[in-house]
Amino acid sequence: MKLFNYGLITLATLLSPAVLSSEINSGDTAWILTATALVLFMTLPGLALFYGGLVRSQNVLSVLMQCFAICCIVSVVWVVYGYSLAFTGNGSIIGGTDALFLSSLTRDSASGTLPESLFVVFQMTFAIITPALVVGAFAERMKFSAMCIFTVLWVTLVYLPACHMVWGGGYLSSIGVIDFAGGLVVHATCGVGALVAAMMLGPRKGFPGGSLVPHNRPMVVMGAAMLWVGWFGFNGGSAVAADSSAGMAILVTHIGAAVGALTWMTVEWVKTGKPTVVGIATGMVAGLATITPASGTVGPQGALLIGFLAGLICFYATQMIKGFFKIDDSLDVFPVHGVGGILGILTLAFIGKPDGFLGAGAAGFDPSVFDQFMIQLQGVIVICLWTLVFSWVALKVTSLITDIRVSNESEHEGLDLTEHNESGYSSG
Amino acid sequence: MKLISAIIKPFKLEEVRQALIDFGVEGLTISEVKGFGRQKGHTELYRGAEYTIDTLPKIKIEILTDDNDVPSIVDVISSSANTAKIGDGKIFITNVDEVIRIRTGETGSDAI
Numbered sequence: 001m002k003l004f005n006y007g008l009i010t011l012a013t014l015l016s017p018a019v020l021s022s023e024i025n026s027g028d029t030a031w032i033l034t035a036t037a038l039v040l041f042m043t044l045p046g047l048a049l050f051y052g053g054l055v056r057s058q059n060v061l062s063v064l065m066q067c068f069a070i071c072c073i074v075s076v077v078w079v080v081y082g083y084s085l086a087f088t089g090n091g092s093i094i095g096g097t098d099a100l101f102l103s104s105l106t107r108d109s110a111s112g113t114l115p116e117s118l119f120v121v122f123q124m125t126f127a128i129i130t131p132a133l134v135v136g137a138f139a140e141r142m143k144f145s146a147m148c149i150f151t152v153l154w155v156t157l158v159y160l161p162a163c164h165m166v167w168g169g170g171y172l173s174s175i176g177v178i179d180f181a182g183g184l185v186v187h188a189t190c191g192v193g194a195l196v197a198a199m200m201l202g203p204r205k206g207f208p209g210g211s212l213v214p215h216n217r218p219m220v221v222m223g224a225a226m227l228w229v230g231w232f233g234f235n236g237g238s239a240v241a242a243d244s245s246a247g248m249a250i251l252v253t254h255i256g257a258a259v260g261a262l263t264w265m266t267v268e269w270v271k272t273g274k275p276t277v278v279g280i281a282t283g284m285v286a287g288l289a290t291i292t293p294a295s296g297t298v299g300p301q302g303a304l305l306i307g308f309l310a311g312l313i314c315f316y317a318t319q320m321i322k323g324f325f326k327i328d329d330s331l332d333v334f335p336v337h338g339v340g341g342i343l344g345i346l347t348l349a350f351i352g353k354p355d356g357f358l359g360a361g362a363a364g365f366d367p368s369v370f371d372q373f374m375i376q377l378q379g380v381i382v383i384c385l386w387t388l389v390f391s392w393v394a395l396k397v398t399s400l401i402t403d404i405r406v407s408n409e410s411e412h413e414g415l416d417l418t419e420h421n422e423s424g425y426s427s428g
Numbered sequence: 429m430k431l432i433s434a435i436i437k438p439f440k441l442e443e444v445r446q447a448l449i450d451f452g453v454e455g456l457t458i459s460e461v462k463g464f465g466r467q468k469g470h471t472e473l474y475r476g477a478e479y480t481i482d483t484l485p486k487i488k489i490e491i492l493t494d495d496n497d498v499p500s501i502v503d504v505i506s507s508s509a510n511t512a513k514i515g516d517g518k519i520f521i522t523n524v525d526e527v528i529r530i531r532t533g534e535t536g537s538d539a540i
Contacts, residue, residue: 422473
């Protein structure tokens with residue numbers, strides 16, 4: 001996400017006759033209109049299908065339902081107070097109350113070179129996908145009512161402050177943390193939140209064991225492929241302009257996805273003897289999550305390295321979380337998104353200088369590589385600790401209101417029937 | 429020789445299978461079946477309207493065995509498939525005239 005530096009925008013407005021005539025740029029607007037649709041497409045249907053295929057058949061609807069409901073809930077939260085707390089005001093941790101219910105928004109208000117209305121809905125789609133990613137951690141066992149309450153609390157306590165700190169002019173943006181499209185704001189928060197949720201809910205019955213396997217792998221591949229396409233809007237749109245930065249972002253995003261997928265596939269092939277389709281799809285997601293924060297900074301050569309590191313490190317992280325730590329982060333949100341996002345945030349410091357290592361096409365930054373790395377590290381520590389504490393608070397408060405986990409019987413029978421009175425696959 | 433057919437709740441399959449293997453059963457056949465007993469079906473919702481699904485999905489396990497193992501195998505299935513709730517299923521025992529192993533042509537107990 002390019003920061004909204006109002007000083008710079010004003011300067012550009014004074015200098016450029018093209019911008020003088022109209023503050024709003026139709027090219028930028030057209031691209032972000034498209035990108036907004038692409039990012040929503042990542043959650044519905046992309047992520048919903050990806051997760052839906054990864055769970056067992058008796059829970060497929062519950063996961064689709066959770067993603068759908070989160071989309072609706074977060075949209076309302078965003079309009080009522082989310083946008084205001086994330087993107088207005090000058091607080092170092094949380095924004096202001098000027099735009100509650102979007103009351104300050106007019107048809108003509110502008111945000112940079114975009115209509116503000118478009119900026120509101122573009123950012124809304126990021127706020128939607130982040131809690132939807134957390135669904136993967138508590139899939140197949142969380143009570144739907146508890147999930148609704150948790151979503152409101154988690155977005156309020158974790159996403160909005162993180163978004164304001166990094167993108168809304170808060171503390172982390174003031175120290176110069178680079179997070180182009182959400183390695184911290186989206187992927188580190190959902191990853192750490194997922195870890196907390198998985199540990200507080202406890203493992204699924206039967207974990208660890210061989211019976212908790214995907215019920216529909218073609219659905220997983222369809223969802224993953226939609227995520228890949230949608231990610232062009234996610235990263236390319238984060239330039240908030242139709243410019244060279246957006247073009248390079250899409251190029252490096254694509255490279256990250258392809259190399260992440262290939263690396264994961266190869267590691268799995270060497271380790272287990274077969275390349276799997278769920279493996280190649282998961283490696284793709286890891287590559288995309290890892291290139292996300294770096295997609296405004298690195299060039300194509302850097303993207304090759306990032307994709308490789310993503311496939312390798314996220315693969316082993318996935319084995320560790322379930323195998324060694326025995327945490328049932330059911331659909332591997334932390335090792336793929338959390339580890340990926342953090343990896344991208346830290347790696348970009350080493351390959352982001354145009355005249356440095358793998359730097360062709362990179363955008364660069366003013367501090368030295370080491371200084372930038374320390375800034376990035378500070379961002380990681382602040383966001384991870386914040387998310388750790390407030391995800392715990394959000395779930396704790398939810399558990400005081402209602403049970404967060406379904407009954408054993410309901411878990412056995414499946415959430416589709418017991419929580420929603422529907423079944424995914426008709427039994428006649 | 430007897431054929432033991434057990435209809436059980438699907439989620440109990442893993443437990444029953446493991447218990448049977450631990451007991452020493454060397455092979456079994458599993459099918460997904462549908463039907464109803466005293467549990468009847470269940471209701472589902474479609475756009476606010478409730479409708480009944482008359483049959484429920486169950487699992488059928490079939491095991492071929494010598495006569496003297498029948499009581500123990502029945503015990504193993506009864507205890508591992510039991511939830512003490514309606515819908516736990518039933519066990520049927522039928523006589524088998526002959527068993528032939530296709531590969532070797534062995535018959536009777538040798539073919540089990």
